[in-house]
Amino acid sequence: MSRxxxxxxxxxxxxxxxxxxxxxxxFPPSVMHFHEIMAPLVHAPPSPERxxxxxxxxxxxxxxxxxxxxxxxxxxxxxxNWSLAAERLSESTTMLRDACADNxxxxxxxxxxxxxxxxxxxxxxxxx
Numbered sequence: 383m384s385r386x387x388x389x390x391x392x393x394x395x396x397x398x399x400x401x402x403x404x405x406x407x408x409f410p411p412s413v414m415h416f417h418e419i420m421a422p423l424v425h426a427p428p429s430p431e432r433x434x435x436x437x438x439x440x441x442x443x444x445x446x447x448x449x450x451x452x453x454x455x456x457x458x459x460x461x462x463n464w465s466l467a468a469e470r471l472s473e474s475t476t477m478l479r480d481a482c483a484d485n486x487x488x489x490x491x492x493x494x495x496x497x498x499x500x501x502x503x504x505x506x507x508x509x510x
Contacts, residue, residue, distance in 0.1 A: 412453035413503060416446040416471075424496045428489050436492055437482035443495065444479050447472040450502070459505045467502040474498045 419442050426432040450468040455461045478491045
């Protein structure tokens, strides 16, 4: 098998495995919508291009985080804990949006959004 063909095959298998990893989440729909926007941003390597893409998506992140604050509390989750975690996530997306608007993006702002998202998904039984 040629090296080019082998490289293409490995690339296809890696892409399929990555897609399969994304599909393993059984988040509630409101959480999944936020995850679908955030995950590619967080998993992209830090670069000026990523910073630009993150800032282009802050309105969507902020919108979907706000939706989480209004979403039904998932079964088996404390309403108080859910509300606090969703509100903290929403606050972090607002801070990220404001930092981007001020041309002050830092990877730490995105890391904070990711951290607060992980706190939220732990409530529904995921270590993500």
